[in-house]
Amino acid sequence: MGLLCQRCLELLLDIVNFVKRLSSRIVERIKECMVLVRECCCMKPKSFKVRHLYEPVLPNHEKQAAQEFLNHLEAGLGERQLGKETLDALRILAFSENADLQQSAALYYLHMSQHMTAKLPQEFLEPYQALLQSSDLEVQQMSSLSLVNFLLEGYLNKELVVQVGLLEPVLELLESGDSAVQCNSCACIMMLAVSESNREAIGIAGGIRPLLTLAKSYDPRVQQNAVGAILNLTRSEHIKSILCRQGALPVLILLLQSPDSDIQYYSCASLGNIAANADHHEAMMEIGDKFLLRMLVSLMSSSVQKVSSQACLxxxxxASNAEIRTHIHALDIIHLLLILLNSSSKDVRQASITLLCTMTHPPGNMNAVLCKELLTHLVVLMQRERTNPVVVVHAACTIQNLSQSENIEVIIQSQCFEELLQALLDPNNEEETLQYLASCLSELAKHDITRECLIDKKDKGLIRCLVKLAGLVEHKELSFHAASVIKQLSHYGKISAELKFLIKDVQHYLMCFLSHPELRFQQLSIATLCTLSEDTEFSTVISQSQLKEQLEQLRKQTEDTQALLRLTLSQTESADSTK
Structure with missing residues (x-):
């Protein structure tokens, strides 16, 4: 080392003088510290072995639990898999502070979830509390995945999972920084939300906001499960309102543009559930100046059939909102719907006829040309789906919606009218389906051209069918509409002649109508009797039957009612005059 400069020498002299001025006590303390440092193990020769790693000492009960775990893995999932010994071992491992032991428990649950074929007992849910709340990422991943597997296979009661307190730790995992954990926890919420009570619990526990955040994740798996969970939550009216208040609508609408068809489907279905409540329509239309309508119309043409059908729904x-229906009409949707009626997918066909039925609801702006084109496509669907009640019902309602005066001739001349009559005569159709068919025919029968067409057919089977349906008074709407058609046709002598062969059945339903508590049934029965009485044979039969007695009783009731009305009116007038 070279000689020190004058400045450095002066500094060292200052230090020496400073040390000399220190008290003897401080000097002694410095010496003591130096001695301790020299005696430290780090100052020992290099040959001295030092343990650099901490090796935790496992308590005996944890050692036994770990050994039990190994034994079970070696034995496989036999009869002992759900025994008390297994449960005790899992409890110890799960609640251990040792991450390796927790991983062992999580791995065992994962192994069980992939190979079990029986329900998981309630007591086996207890270790999940510790595993889901573990600070170890692998434990979180495995335990959340095993819970997903158990729920997916139906080996866990969904309400029980929430009741034992596992909802909160699952919701906490939604905010994990790991995409696998987020994915699994979203999947758990999606399956738990199948239950109505669980949906309410998820809303109360604050699970909606983190799901909306994850619905915007860059990981498509996380997005899928998050939006799938939101879809199940939208099956609750209360939760739908919370979702809308917390900003779900813009998120779901933007997700309609996702390149992932599953995300498109979940988003579309969620919006469909929200739209089932008309209170949300205004808010849905405000986003992007009816951007939702344009996106849905675009998705109708999707090559993914479930997306196309869900967009229609x-x-x-x-479209239940008349104002929104007008906006949809402006997007020229009818021609697109006519194409979808011939889709290769049954779901798309059903969804398109359902939407077409709603879009033709008056005022549907359907001129004769468009009506004829629509009927041409509709008949193909009716012939293809004769046994499908969804198609038959909505086809009948669509024809009824089109039955304005300017379209009646086009309807009657179309093959759709023939298909309508054949469906009414089909014994395989249920009462609900027949109700809509009879309602449509009743509406059409208000027009002369329809009645003339039915008379010219001389279809005895149709008359017998109508009388039979009119007698089904326990299905009052079906009965009423069938009887309305009979009343419309009874003006014609030929129909009266056919009814003579069924006079007992006609008397039966007319008697039921006269004693019916609803006034419209009584009025229809009386109007039908008036028409039938124009025929001498019918008049004779009526005069000799209980119908006459029932009519007389009804007349007396009417007179008594009129007398009471007159009395009430006169008293009211007297009271007014004394004021």
Missing amino acids: CLNNL
Whole structure:
């Protein structure tokens, strides 16, 4: 080392003088510290072995639990898999502070979830509390995945999972920084939300906001499960309102543009459920100046059939609003719907006829040309789906919606009218389906051209069918509409002649109508009797039957009612005059 400069020498002299001025006590303390440092193990020769790693000492009960775990893995999932010994071992491992032991428990649950074929007992849910709340990422991943597997296979009661307190730790995992954990926890919420009570619990526990955040994740798996969970939550009216208040609508609408068809489907279905409540329509239309309608119409043409059908169903719920229906018409949707009626997918066909039925609801702006084109496509669907009640019902309602005066001739001359009559005569159709068919025919029968067409057919089977349906008074709407058609046709002598062969059945339903508590049934029965009485044979039969007695009783009741009305009116007038 070279000589020190003058400045450095002066500094060292200052230090020496400073040390000399220190008290003897401090000097002694410095010496003591130096001695301790020299005696430290780090100052020992290099040959001295030092343990650099901490090796935790496992308590005996944890050692036994770990050994039990190994034994079970070696034995496989036999009869002992759900025994008390297994449960005790899992409890110890799960609640251990040792991450390796927790991983062992999580791995065992994962192994069980992939190989079990029986329900998981309630007591086996207890270790999940510790595993889901573990600070070890692998434990979180494995335990959340095993819970997903158990729920997916139906080996866990969904309400029980929430009741034992596992909802909160699952919701906490939604905010994990790991995409696998987020994915699994979203999947858990999606399956738990199948239950109505669980949906309410998820809303109360604050699970909606983190799900909306994850619905915007860059990981498509996380997005899928998050939006799938939101879809199940939208099956609750209360939760739908919370979702809308917390900003779900813009998120779901933007997700309609996702390149992932599953995300498109979940988003579309969620919006459809929300749109089922008309209170949300205004808010849905405000986003992007009816951007939702344009996106849904675009998705109707999707090559993914479930997306196409769901877009139709969402639009159908929105189209229940007459103002929104007008906006949808402006997007030239009818021609697109006519194409979808011939789709290779049954779901798409059903969804498109459902939306078409709603879009033709008056005022549907259907001129004769468009009506004829629509009927041409509709008949193909009716012939293809004769046994499908969804198609038959909505086809009948669509024809009824089109039955304005300017379209009646086009309807009657179309093959759709023939298909309508054949469906009414089909014994395989249920009462609900027949109700809509009879309602449509009743509406059409108000027009002369329809009645003339039915008379010219001389279809005895149709008359017998109508009388039979009119007698089904326990299905009052079906009965009423069938009887209305009979009343419309009874003006014609030829129909009266056919009814003579069924006079007992006609008397039966007319008697039921006269004693019916609803006034419209009584009025229809009386109007039908008036028409039938124009025929001498019918008049004779009526005069000799209980119908005459029932009519007389009804007349007396009417007179008594009129007398009471007159009395009430006169008293009211007297009271007014004394004021």
